[in-house]
Amino acid sequence: MKKVLIVEDSSMVMRVIKHVVKQTSLFQPLYAETLAEAKAVIAEHGSDIFAAMVDLSLPDAPNGEIVDYTLSLKIPTIVLTGSFDSARRESLLAKGIVDYVTKEGRFSYLYACNLVHRLIKNESVQVLVVDDSLTSRKIIVGMMKLHRYQVLEAKDGVEAIKVLLDNPSIKMLITDYNMPRMDGFELVQNLRVKYVKSELVIVGISSEGDGHLTARFIKAGANDFIKKPFNHEEFFCRITHNVEQVEMIEQIRDAARRDYYTGVYNRYYFFEKGLQDWLAAQEKNTPAALAVIDLDNFKYVNETFGNEAGDAVMQQVAQRLDHTLDRFLVARADGQEFYVLLVGLSNEKACALIERMGQLISSEPAVWDGHKIAVRFSAGVASRVEKTGEDGFDELVNNAYQCLHRAKDAGGDMIIGDEDPADEE
Numbered sequence: 001m002k003k004v005l006i007v008e009d010s011s012m013v014m015r016v017i018k019h020v021v022k023q024t025s026l027f028q029p030l031y032a033e034t035l036a037e038a039k040a041v042i043a044e045h046g047s048d049i050f051a052a053m054v055d056l057s058l059p060d061a062p063n064g065e066i067v068d069y070t071l072s073l074k075i076p077t078i079v080l081t082g083s084f085d086s087a088r089r090e091s092l093l094a095k096g097i098v099d100y101v102t103k104e105g106r107f108s109y110l111y112a113c114n115l116v117h118r119l120i121k122n123e124s125v126q127v128l129v130v131d132d133s134l135t136s137r138k139i140i141v142g143m144m145k146l147h148r149y150q151v152l153e154a155k156d157g158v159e160a161i162k163v164l165l166d167n168p169s170i171k172m173l174i175t176d177y178n179m180p181r182m183d184g185f186e187l188v189q190n191l192r193v194k195y196v197k198s199e200l201v202i203v204g205i206s207s208e209g210d211g212h213l214t215a216r217f218i219k220a221g222a223n224d225f226i227k228k229p230f231n232h233e234e235f236f237c238r239i240t241h242n243v244e245q246v247e248m249i250e251q252i253r254d255a256a257r258r259d260y261y262t263g264v265y266n267r268y269y270f271f272e273k274g275l276q277d278w279l280a281a282q283e284k285n286t287p288a289a290l291a292v293i294d295l296d297n298f299k300y301v302n303e304t305f306g307n308e309a310g311d312a313v314m315q316q317v318a319q320r321l322d323h324t325l326d327r328f329l330v331a332r333a334d335g336q337e338f339y340v341l342l343v344g345l346s347n348e349k350a351c352a353l354i355e356r357m358g359q360l361i362s363s364e365p366a367v368w369d370g371h372k373i374a375v376r377f378s379a380g381v382a383s384r385v386e387k388t389g390e391d392g393f394d395e396l397v398n399n400a401y402q403c404l405h406r407a408k409d410a411g412g413d414m415i416i417g418d419e420d421p422a423d424e425e
């Protein structure tokens with residue numbers, strides 16, 4: 001968990017902050033009441049401190065000296081203050097604070113905590129800034145880095161497309177309008193052929209034009225448009241709003257791919273992603289195996305301990321499969337069955353891995369309401385197919401089921417592959 005320094009001298013305010021931080025538990029707080037205490041905390045934790053929330057007026061630093069101190073150590077700093085005049089606000093923003101929060105009760109501290117959480121998440125958000133003017137590009141890059149985004153740069157539309165193709169995880173592109181070779185407007189039009197709005201956020205920027213340019217950018221497919229020179233707060237409100245919208249869509253998409261009860265992927269997603277991964281493996285001549293895992297005597301669990309216990313056992317087994325086999329695609333097929341696509345493993349190695357997984361699961365019983373419930377499973381593991389393409393994948397699944405049925409017919413608690421030495425006889 002990231003460590004965040006919180007400096008506040010008022011015990012009443014500190015109590016509320018501690019309550020909010022505990023409730024949200026988004027980071028590990030390190031508390032201090034004075035500049036001297038803050039320095040001691042920083043000396044102890046050093047570069048482990050991810051960000052700071054600091055009060056402007058402390059007993060030993062009454063004029064915001066702590067802000068200069070944390071900023072001099074390049075610690076992203078959020079200012080907490082009782083009151084603000086606009087000149088002070090401007091000067092602090094110009095110094096490079098992340099944001100300021102006026103102390104107006106728990107909602108303002110919740111805002112500050114969520115802002116820190118946003119900074120933590122931003123570390124994994126890649127952003128591409130496209131501008132032919134080095135000065136202007138550096139300003140935007142600096143602002144985005146202040147909010148901990150991973151930033152890449154391009155000096156025109158042509159270079160931007162190249163950078164995007166080389167970095168498929170870029171989530172946001174901020175582009176100027178007037179650039180040589182390919183301007184921002186053309187860039188948006190070109191990109192929207194390949195990337196929809198929920199995959200890649202595009203924000204246009206320009207000091208030129210009037211509302212007409214904004215409308216043209218948005219009609220061409222930009223998510224938003226910001227006019228230069230920027231108002232610091234408007235800039236970040238819009239950037240954050242756009243990133244959060246895409247994250248929300250990703251969450252909805254992810255929820256549709258997951259099994260509601262166990263949290264692992266569902267069969268629909270398995271057939272979509274599994275097919276893609278398997279076809280890619282076939283193309284590269286990479287070995288791959290597909291396992292169908294079926295829990296043994298699961299009816300007994302329900303009949304002995306009740307359906308609620310059965311549900312809990314199912315969830316625990318699913319989570320253990322998902323965590324232990326996290327290199328592979330794991331999904332709940334249906335009922336007490338799971339699929340695993342093991343790209344990169346021969347049938348023999350896949351069988352050995354699933355066998356070890358079975359031993360692990362049976363050696364640590366699931367726990368429900370104080371009862372230890374032993375779980376065993378059988379699995380069929382297939383690698384061989386005659387057909388190609390989608391039909392080949394369906395054949396692979398069917399072959400894995402055939403192996404599974406052989407394992408069940410032989411009494412269960414067994415793994416059978418389709419490249420068993422017995423097959424060769």
Ligand SMILES: Nc1nc2c(ncn2[C@@H]2O[C@H](COP(=O)(O)OP(=O)(O)OP(=O)(O)O)[C@@H](O)[C@H]2O)c(=O)[nH]1
Pocket residue numbers: 261294295296297298299300302306307308309310311314334335336408412
């Ligand atoms: N509680 C609970 N039960 C489930 C869930 N999914 C499947 N089941 C039950 O699992 C049981 C599976 O029964 P069977 O198909 O006879 O299989 P089995 O008892 O595991 O026997 P074998 O597969 O032959 O070892 C059924 O009673 C299902 O209702 C679930 O999510 N929760």
